[in-house]
Amino acid sequence: MTDRTLVLVRHGQSSDNERDLFSGWRNPDLTGRGVAEAVQAGRQLRDLGFRFDLAFTSELTRAQRTLALMLAELGQSALAVRTDRALNERDYGELAGLNKQEARERWSPQQVHLWRKSYAAVPPGGESLAMTAERLVPYYRQEIRPQVRAGRRTLVVAHGNSLRALVMHLDGLSAQDVVEVHLATSQMLVYRFDAQGAVADKQSILVDLRGT
Template sequence: MERLLVLVRHGQSEWNLKNLFTGWKNPNLTEQGVEEAKAAGKQLKELGLSFDMAFTSDLTRAQNTLALIQEQLGQENLPVTKDQKLNERDYGDLTGMNKDEARKQFGEEQVHIWRRSYDVPPPGGESLKMTAERTLPYYKAEILPKVLEGNRVIVAAHGNSLRSIIMELEGLSEEEILQRELGTGKPVIYRLDENGKILSVEDLASA
C-alpha cells in the first residue's frame, strides 16, 4: 500500500512580489505564480503521480495553486477540503506592510525576531508556534489518517502552515524548522510507513 503525501507552497502572490507581509490577506497569484503552479503540476505528472484527495487553506492563492496543479494532472474533479487551519501565519499589525519599511520603523533586529523566532509573535499576530498549534492538530486528525489509510494526498498551503507539518513529519527542532525554506510552487513528496514515519522524501525544489 502506497502512503503518499505531497506538500506544496502556493505560487508567487501579488504581495510576495511587492515584498509585503501577507498573512491572512487574500491577494491572488502573479503571472509567475500561475506558471510556478502549472510547473508543479507538470513535475508531478512527469513522475507519474496522481491523487485521491486534496487539502488547501481558506485563501485564494493556495486554492488557485491547487486548481492549476489539478488541471495539469487532469484531475479537476479531485475531492478538495478547504480549511482556515491551513492558512498562513497571521502577521497581525505587520499585515500589508512592506518588509523593508517595517525594518525602518521597528528596527532590523526586532523584525528579524518576529520573522525568524519560533515563539515571538508580531503585535496582534501569530508566531510559528501559534500557527503550529492550529495546523498540527488538523493535520493529525484530518490529513494523516487519510494518508495512512492508503490515500494519495496533496496539500497546497503556505510557507508557515507547511513548516508546521514538516517539523512534525521530519522531527525537526525549533531552530531547524526556522532554517527550512520552501520554494513557491515546489512540491515536497513524502512516502510514509504504516506509522506515519518517512520512508523517503523528495524535494522538487532541488530537482
C-alpha cells in the same frame, strides 16, 4: 503495496510576494509568474507519474488557485478538495500589508527576522509559528494523517509558514532547526511513510520555469 504518499506544496507567487509584502491573512491573488509556477508544478508532478486521491488547501485564494491550476495539469480537476482555515498562512497582525524593508526600518532588522523565522516570537496582533502549529498540527493528525495512512495519495497546497509548522512536526525539528526552513513559491515536498507511520523517504522538488 499501500502507497502512503503526502505531497506538500507552497502556493505560487502572489502579488504580495512580488512586492515583498507581509501577507498573513490578506488575500492577494497569484501573479502571472505565480500562475506559471503552479502550472509547471502540476506538469512536473504529472511527468513524475503522480496521481492523487484527495487534496487539502486553505481558505485563501492564492493556495486555492494554485491547487486548481495544478489539478488541471494533472488531469484531475474533479478531485475531492477539503478546505480549512487551519491550513491558512500565519496571521502577521500589524505587519500584514507592510513591505518587509519598511518593517525593518520601523522595528529593526533583528526584530523583524525574529518575527519571520523564529518559533516563539509573536508579531504585534498576530501569530507566532508556535501558535500556527497549535491549529495546524491537530488538523493534520485528525484529518490528513488518517487519509495518508489508509493509502490515499494526498496533496496539500498551503503557505510558507503553515507548511513550515507541518514540516517541523513531520521532520521532528527543534525550535532552533525550524529557523532555517524555507519553502520557495510552488516548491513541492514529497513524503512517503512506512506502515508504522514514520517518514520513510522525503524528496524536495523545485519548480523549473526554464523553457516554459
